Amino acid sequence: MNKNISIIGVPMDLGQMRRGVDMGPSAIRYAGVVERLENLGYEIKDLGDIEIGQAERVHNNPDTNLRNLKAVAEAGGKLASTVDEVISSGDFPLIFGGDHSIAIGTLAGVSKHYENLGVIWYDAHGDLNTGDTSPSGNIHGMPLAVSLGIGHEDLTSIGGSAPKIKPENIVIIGARSLDEGERELIKEKGIKVYTMHEVDRMGMAKVMEDAITYLKDRTDGVHLSLDLDGLDPSDAPGVGTPVLGGISYRESHLAMEMLEEAKIITSAEFVEVNPILDEKNKTATVAVALMGSLFGEKLL
Known part of the structure; x- marks a missing residue:
């Protein structure tokens, strides 16, 4: 793995309704991520945080059913440009959220550098809603759909023309809460999903073997988007949309x-x-512990 890592914080809390997730990047830094990765031999550049705009007075536009659309779109554009610059410089981009709406900007920036970008979406949710299908209007439930080119133009156009990824290059792992519109889109697009049923039945080792084999030959790069609510709330309680029966701490490692x-x-x-x-x-x-494993930390 690339030994030069650039960290980008995105203190976004406008893609959903529960305050506090804007402090996520600071909490991750406080948990010692820089020191942990430096101890593994990585050169770390912390680029600080992307500036986030203000919540709209009308949080949920009745015409679009999208909460804080303008601010989320502006932040996504800034993040896409920063990620693009990081990859162009030869560094590995490591992004800290913030709610999951930030993935719109991340994927817009990353996808500029790959013909067939693969995505591992490690999450309790599919994040495949649109303004038409979302029960809440929260954009953090839409980034995967947006990255497929499905959704409001202010979001799908971030970083250039849509789509950013292809449905056959996506693997969702840990899903256990899907809205009806998301289920239909998964079936329509043929997106590969390992729900908790598959994780329980097959075991995490087999799920990951299959996912890696599936993506390895068809992609020229793979982005990991890990939502901490993919883990069971007993292991990761500090998330806005916890869902019981999730992936364990050890399975995630x-x-x-x-x-x-x-x-x-x-x-x-x-x-x-x-x-x-x-x-x-x-x-x-x-x-931070999971990042340790992702970047090569070993017990022996």
Whole structure:
């Protein structure tokens, strides 16, 4: 894996309704991520945080059913440009959220550098809603759809023409809460999904083996988008939309270790850490521990 890492913080809390997730990047830094990665031999540049605009007075536009559309789109554009610059400089982009709407900007920036970008979406949710299908209007439930070119033009046009990724290059792992519109889109586009049923039945080792094999030959780079609510709330309580019955801490370490062994990850983001909802920064600490495994930390 690239030994030069540039960290980008995105203190975004406008893609959903629960305050506090804007402090996620600070919580992850406080949990010792820089020191941990430096101890593994990486050269770390912390580029600070992307500036986030203000919430709109009318948070949920009745014409679009999108909450804080302008501010989320502007932040996505800034992040896309920063990620593009990081990759152009030869560094590995490591992004800290912030809510999952930031992935719109991340993927817009990363996708400029790959013909067939693969995506591992490690999440309890599909994030495949649009303004038409979303029950809430929260954009953090839409970034994967937006990256496929499905959704409001202010979002799909970030970083240039849409789509940024192809449905056959996506693997969702850990899903256990999908809205009806998301289920229909998954079936329509043929997106590969390993729900918790598959994780339980097959085991995490087999799920990751299959996912890595599936992506390795069809992609020229793979982005990891890890939402901490993909883990069970007992292991990662500090998230805005916890769902019981998630991936365990140990299974998640195994997944990261297998990705490191496969040498396929070319960019990554860790999102939805909310210190206000957390227990003594436990969730940020878990995120940093998983980054350790992703970047090659070994017990022996």
